[in-house]
Amino acid sequence: MNKVMLIGNVGKEPEVRYVDRNVAVARFPLATTERGYTLPNGTQVPDRTDWHNIVLWRRLAEVVEKYVRKGDKLYIEGRLRYTTYDDKRGIRHNITEVWAENMEMLTPKSASASAVAANGHGEQSKTDVPTAAADSDGLDGSSKLPF
Numbered sequence: 001m002n003k004v005m006l007i008g009n010v011g012k013e014p015e016v017r018y019v020d021r022n023v024a025v026a027r028f029p030l031a032t033t034e035r036g037y038t039l040p041n042g043t044q045v046p047d048r049t050d051w052h053n054i055v056l057w058r059r060l061a062e063v064v065e066k067y068v069r070k071g072d073k074l075y076i077e078g079r080l081r082y083t084t085y086d087d088k089r090g091i092r093h094n095i096t097e098v099w100a101e102n103m104e105m106l107t108p109k110s111a112s113a114s115a116v117a118a119n120g121h122g123e124q125s126k127t128d129v130p131t132a133a134a135d136s137d138g139l140d141g142s143s144k145l146p147f
Contacts, residue, residue, distance in 0.1 A: 002079040004098050006052060007106065008032035010072045016065040024061035028068070030054050030076060030098075053097045055081070060103055067105065077102040 011029035018024055029051050036047040054076055056064055068074065078100040086092050 004076075004078055004080055006030060006032050006074075006076045006098065008052070008074065008076075010068060010070050010074060011051065013070050014064045014068050016061055023058060024065065026054075026056040026061035026064040026068075028054055028064070030074065052076075053095070054078075054100055055097050056100045056103065060100060063103070071107075073106040075102075075104040075106055076100045 008030040011031050014026045014028040016024055016026045032050050032052065034048045034050075036045050038044055076098060078098045081097045081099050083095045083097070084092060085095075
């Protein structure tokens with residue numbers, strides 16, 4: 001089984017492109033943070049932040065284009081995909097991406113709406129932000145957190 005579940009913050013504005021027959025593809029980095037703690041001997045273990053490359057297709061990508069902004073908190077569920085390529089100098093590069101199948105927006109609606117107004121992104125309020133889940137057709141709106 002190849003399953004990834006992440007809760008984190010969007011690291012930069014999503015990049016959305018349209019490929020064959022107007023199929024939307026969205027990409028953005030997602031930061032997840034494991035909180036630091038103190039060991040019994042008093043040693044401080046600092047926070048650890050990991051960055052994940054998120055890829056969404058079709059209706060999920062369209063939802064991201066409309067509603068997701070840098071700093072928003074998201075729940076992402078998907079699978080890992082690995083790609084390898086050689087650059088012009090012959091150096092091999094390995095890329096790990098999370099291809100999202102489900103997404104839920106966790107940023108409070110009022111915080112999202114004020115961030116949109118402050119950033120000047122779009123004229124639509126985020127008060128009617130949908131929950132998104134991908135299926136073979138795209139958006140079915142039935143996503144629930146598994147806990």
